[in-house]
Amino acid sequence: MMDKPTGTISPLLRLRESIAFFRVYGWELARFFIILYLPVVLVSLLVPNSGNAENAGSGFPAVSFIFNFFYQPIYTGALIYQLTRIAAGQSWTMREGFITGVRLWDKLLLVNLVSLALTLVGFMALIVPGLIAYARLALAEFRIVIDGDNPRDALKNSFEMTRPYTLPIITCTAVLFGVYLSLQLVIEWLAAVLVLPMLFPAILNTLLSVVLMLFLTILLFRFYGLAGHSRLSPQ
Numbered sequence: 001m002m003d004k005p006t007g008t009i010s011p012l013l014r015l016r017e018s019i020a021f022f023r024v025y026g027w028e029l030a031r032f033f034i035i036l037y038l039p040v041v042l043v044s045l046l047v048p049n050s051g052n053a054e055n056a057g058s059g060f061p062a063v064s065f066i067f068n069f070f071y072q073p074i075y076t077g078a079l080i081y082q083l084t085r086i087a088a089g090q091s092w093t094m095r096e097g098f099i100t101g102v103r104l105w106d107k108l109l110l111v112n113l114v115s116l117a118l119t120l121v122g123f124m125a126l127i128v129p130g131l132i133a134y135a136r137l138a139l140a141e142f143r144i145v146i147d148g149d150n151p152r153d154a155l156k157n158s159f160e161m162t163r164p165y166t167l168p169i170i171t172c173t174a175v176l177f178g179v180y181l182s183l184q185l186v187i188e189w190l191a192a193v194l195v196l197p198m199l200f201p202a203i204l205n206t207l208l209s210v211v212l213m214l215f216l217t218i219l220l221f222r223f224y225g226l227a228g229h230s231r232l233s234p235q
Helices: 011-024 028-035 038-046 062-087 094-103 107-123 127-134 138-146 153-162 163-193 198-224
Strands: none
Touching: 011 028, 011 163, 011 198, 028 038, 028 062, 028 094, 028 198, 038 062, 038 198, 062 094, 062 107, 062 138, 062 198, 094 107, 094 153, 107 127, 107 138, 107 153, 127 163, 138 153, 138 198, 153 163
């Protein structure tokens, strides 16, 4: 059984801790991004949309979306591996992180699909159940990489260990997405006012989304540690 927190969990404190972590290890995280994820960003920007010439403006970027979707588990697994090694004060290499992501790719992808499906079902029913489903399953990927759980146990254990942290996780995520949407509006406004090429806001928005997901992973890693797990090094 998990020990429940004895005091109030402050979302603001969790955000401040994540910012501090990001500032201290910013270069290592940036190196990780440049080597393992920047090529994916470039491919996403360069591959053509699936729409034909007549619907060029409304075509869904299927190739880019699918490529990102299937690579995301590798990137996430490698990032979690890196975070655990940094937090434990242990050395790590990009190769080790990538191998970890590839080795756990199928488990992470399955967890992502199940979590996404349950969250979408919750949103279609009512918004609140979707938010709760997201928060309760938010640490499943950490359970797979750090604890070696299979997908079913990862989802179950995440659901249990996030019980005291559901509202703080939802609040912190909402704050991050609020900042993200605000910055997106600023980028679009600047692009319109300065009459910049369409590629400019596309690149900035892509980089902004990557930074958001990186920061969100750090934030969830802080919640994972808060849940009482002392074993921070992957098996």
